[in-house]
Amino acid sequence: LSKLYELQEFLHPGEKQLLEHIMEIASNYHWINPQLPLTFVFSSLEKYQVLFNVLKSIIQVLQKDNLHGCLLMGRLHKYIYCGVDAIANAAERITQCFNSIFYRHLCNWIIYGDLVDIHNEFFICDGSNKFQRKNKIRRPPPVRKFYINWKMVPMFINEDTAESILFMGRIVWIVRNDPKRATEDQYHTKYRRDIWEGKDIEYYKKVQALEKQTFDQVEFQRAIEECRMKLTKYLWSVMLNEGNLKEHLQLIRDYYALGRGELFHQFIAVAENHVKNTSSDQNAHNLNFIFLETARKIYGENDKTYLRFELTTSKSETNTNPWSKLQLNFEINWPLHIVFHPKSMELYNKLFSYLLRLSKTQIHLHKLWHSHMSGKQNIDRRVWTLRQHLIFLVNNLQYYLQVDVIEAQFSVLLKAVEKANEFEDIIKVHHEFISNLLAKTFVLTPDESHIYQNKHHLHQTPAVQFNVPSKVYNVIIRLLELCDNFCIIANTWDAVLTEPEVAEFEEFQKRTDTIVESLLFILYRLHEKANGQHLLQLLYQLDFNRYFSRSKPDFNLTCGP
Numbered sequence: 001l002s003k004l005y006e007l008q009e010f011l012h013p014g015e016k017q018l019l020e021h022i023m024e025i026a027s028n029y030h031w032i033n034p035q036l037p038l039t040f041v042f043s044s045l046e047k048y049q050v051l052f053n054v055l056k057s058i059i060q061v062l063q064k065d066n067l068h069g070c071l072l073m074g075r076l077h078k079y080i081y082c083g084v085d086a087i088a089n090a091a092e093r094i095t096q097c098f099n100s101i102f103y104r105h106l107c108n109w110i111i112y113g114d115l116v117d118i119h120n121e122f123f124i125c126d127g128s129n130k131f132q133r134k135n136k137i138r139r140p141p142p143v144r145k146f147y148i149n150w151k152m153v154p155m156f157i158n159e160d161t162a163e164s165i166l167f168m169g170r171i172v173w174i175v176r177n178d179p180k181r182a183t184e185d186q187y188h189t190k191y192r193r194d195i196w197e198g199k200d201i202e203y204y205k206k207v208q209a210l211e212k213q214t215f216d217q218v219e220f221q222r223a224i225e226e227c228r229m230k231l232t233k234y235l236w237s238v239m240l241n242e243g244n245l246k247e248h249l250q251l252i253r254d255y256y257a258l259g260r261g262e263l264f265h266q267f268i269a270v271a272e273n274h275v276k277n278t279s280s281d282q283n284a285h286n287l288n289f290i291f292l293e294t295a296r297k298i299y300g301e302n303d304k305t306y307l308r309f310e311l312t313t314s315k316s317e318t319n320t321n322p323w324s325k326l327q328l329n330f331e332i333n334w335p336l337h338i339v340f341h342p343k344s345m346e347l348y349n350k351l352f353s354y355l356l357r358l359s360k361t362q363i364h365l366h367k368l369w370h371s372h373m374s375g376k377q378n379i380d381r382r383v384w385t386l387r388q389h390l391i392f393l394v395n396n397l398q399y400y401l402q403v404d405v406i407e408a409q410f411s412v413l414l415k416a417v418e419k420a421n422e423f424e425d426i427i428k429v430h431h432e433f434i435s436n437l438l439a440k441t442f443v444l445t446p447d448e449s450h451i452y453q454n455k456h457h458l459h460q461t462p463a464v465q466f467n468v469p470s471k472v473y474n475v476i477i478r479l480l481e482l483c484d485n486f487c488i489i490a491n492t493w494d495a496v497l498t499e500p501e502v503a504e505f506e507e508f509q510k511r512t513d514t515i516v517e518s519l520l521f522i523l524y525r526l527h528e529k530a531n532g533q534h535l536l537q538l539l540y541q542l543d544f545n546r547y548f549s550r551s552k553p554d555f556n557l558t559c560g561p
Contacts, residue, residue: 055090069121070152073098092214099211102154110165110227111196111204113172115146123152124166144177146170156215164228171195171231171423174335175238195234203227229422235335236423243336245426249413252340255309255328256348257406258355263306267294268360284313287326314349323360324353339430347434347462350443354473358398361480364487365391371491378495386509387490390483393516396541397476404534405440409433435462440534442472472526475519482511516542 073095105122108114115126127145146166153162175195196203207223210216239245253259271290274283288311295306308331313322327349332340368387372379416429439446444464469477486508493501520543527535 069119070102070123070154073102073154073156095214096211103208103211106165107204107207109169110172110207110224111200113169113174113176115169120149120152123149123154123162124169125149144170144173146173156217157220161221161224164224168224168228168231171235174338175235179334195231197234203230232423233421236421236426239336239339239423239426243333245336245339246414246417248332248336248340249410249417251305251308251330252348253406253410254305255330256352257410258352258359258402259406261359263295263298264356264359265363266298267291268356268363270294272360284311287311287313323357326353326356328352339426344430344434344462347438347444347464351438351441354441354443355401357477357480358394358401361483362394362398365394365483368487368490380493380495380497380505382505382509383490383493383497386486386505386512389512390486392544393479393542394483396538400534400538400541401441404537405437409437409440431462435464438462438464439470442470442476444468444473445470471522472519475515475522479515479519482508482515 101121105115105117105124108116109122109124115122115124117124117126125147127147146169148162148166150162157165172195175193178193194200203226207227210220210223213219258264267290271287274286274290291309291311292306299306310329312327312329313325314327330340330345365387369391372384372387410433413429413433416433417426420426420429435446438444444466445468447465489504489508493505497505520539523535523539523542527539
């Protein structure tokens, strides 16, 4: 034994502990046999052979794969249920050491929204913010980008639970960073919202208590779900009462969906001469000034909601028409910038420029009608008829978009908001609303392969194909371009058309017939495929008394649902 003691100074801590265990065995039997052989020590340790081999294997794997943090928990977790008591007990004791660190990270994240992880041990990561260009319209601070490092998620935590944990921490971070409340007092301490209503320590201890026991999937999910329900209901109440969600939805309808027709009708009439090269910052400034002045003259001091909007122009090179580049910036109250995500606002702007373009063409056609009606000379009957057909088509398209789609969808949305009782319900109904709105107005092509994501997301991507206009949209744009050109040319024609003017008219008539036939054909095929009542209704409106389809036996609208 004395020689064994001499070896201690040459051993590292792990070997010293093993040597102490050997000496303890030897000392217990030394009084029986002072000449105790080393083979006896080996035989006494033989029962630990399997455990030693497993521990050695674990250490080798950890070193080889450079495992750390949450990954260690995943690797050790399977040994707890291996069926060998010695290995299971050892794995459980080691896991207890990791549990205290893991649950400390977890509690700080979901209770306080704090992420202090300099060694990248936790599976939630902090992303960086991108610089945003300043605008006149005040915008809420960007939502800090936190994300899941899926490689670090322990194997016993499923995807839904991991998403829920990320979701909860982001909610807490957003609420605790309210720009309206985060003001410094004389002691330079920031006021923060009490999202847990004085029970943060209680919830913290509920989650932290899980570290003292072997991981139980049911208990873990129950604790996480209890915290999630508390957070999502709190955020919902803040959005409804402080953020004024319903008011924001109404403003979306009034401005982006052109619900205030009188404002945009007057704006188009005044601004038309100023829309030349909207890529110019000066022109954008002029248009915004015209927009605000027009709104001020119409609404005066009674309604100043227009001050929350700023008219700008996009830098898109695909749109050659300047009216298609006009966009609105909206001053959104905190924390509604979660619902009205930049991607959602981009889609609302697509709808806005589309409806604005349609309204402009409608105004041109009515100006042409007014010019013909107020003139003293007669108008060629063929020109009169074509003009009325174009007015009929554009008016019915505008009615379908504004009444049958936009008003109907907003009504459905507001009813769904009334029934909602937590934040995630709003994310879902807004996702469905914007998907239906863009698909039924033909702005973008529906994404039939789209699957609604895990509900624990601050933003859901609408079920449309971004930057892929529908076939109907392309045909409608061709129709609007034809109408604009017809209004310009027809305004120069006299009562009796010259031979070149007759040729021009016949070309307009031919193009109109082609576009209308394409529009009806595409709508009819979509109606057959989707069996959509709204498309059938539009077809009946456009093809009143079968005026256009009388000579097309393929269009059998009488068999519709």
